[in-house]
Amino acid sequence: MFIYQKLRDSILKRQLAPGNQLVESVISDKLNVGRTPIRGAIRKLAEEGLVNVIPNRGAFVIQPTKEEIVQAYEIRMELEQLAARLAVPYMDETDYEHMQRLCDEEGETIQSSDFRAYLQVNKDFHMTYIRKCANMFLIEFAERMIDQTNIYLMLYEMVFFHTSPQTAPGAAEHRELIQIFRDRNEELAGMKVRSHIANAMKSLQIDNIQFSNLGDIF
Template sequence: MAIAKKQSIKVQIYNHLKDAILSRQLPPGKQLVENDISETLKVSRTPVRAAIDLLANEGLDIKPNKGAFVTSPTRNEILQAYDLRKKLEIMAADIAIEHLSNGDFIVMEDCIRIEKEALFTKDMPSYLKANHDFHMVYTNKCGNQFLIRFIEKLINQTSIYLILFDIVFDKETSAVPYGYKEHREIMWMFKQRKRDELVSCLENHFDNAVKSLRTQNEYKDLKGIFR
């Protein structure tokens, strides 16, 4: 019973922290102090540490002997990540264009549908999964396991930047979601086997993704997210 209860506390803390990051209540660079969290919740540091370890696997910045922080990339780091991802995905797409099947296009279409709904309802978790799955459909068809692995890692990394900075998910934004439309164009170029146009679509897609990032938001105190 004690183990189950400890597991439940860990999951609750994890969900609180993750939701706070997803909803942009915690700022990039914010330190997650175990003592503060455990004192606020009146629990031991063990489940708090376990929850932070779970978040570390999803891109939380862990500094040895210094603590855990919400990742805080510089704009140059963000640009480098997107630029590398763009180049690698174009490479994968050039190989995959001859190997995509009707079944692959059905999966891509489904991803676009889910993505569109998630964008307009501001359902970030659903959007991130649909976005990930769309890009991995053609990435997986390139047949190069090293390329696949690197691209997926970059997708996961840039997803963190979307969580922290994409203006489409601002609560008061007037920005109109557009990403799903670009995915539809990308899929169409795959279907038509138009390599040059496909490259152009992918370049525009990643360039627009960077343009939609904003690095200033309103944030909460760490203790405030548990009230």
């Protein structure tokens, strides 16, 4: 468990660069442990989508291309704007109040610079209206794309670390979206969700992060 947690934290804290190979011998020598727990940790990271295991080559921190990232966000935009439009007739005051509380929690995570907590609150916000769309396939696929794009945010998002609850553009857009849902404007809800997700994609800075070597993190 320690090996898994250390590798996971190193990826999510941007210490290990995308594409970096997780060499079992290096980890084994650093920690004085056998290969079996290392392979178990790598397998678990692969299941989470943080590591690619390539037969006959090894395990590598995921390194999505810019094209792959754009494609993922494009699919997410299409799915979520449809979900938002379909959800409007089914939403009520309980949903709006819940989303408002999530906005408050979002501000707290920004204040404390807790990015992983922010991503969870952000996902909860989006899933609140997605789950009201009354289409189980759309709900499943949209959640899958949120999880996928959240991985990209963990690897490359930089705006979060240079903002505050008062200046964070995403938080302001969330509050605007709540009002649109309250107004029961289906088309505007879809359009706002689409532009909101597009802005999240623009916050990624793929080429401007400094990383460490595998041997330096243990």
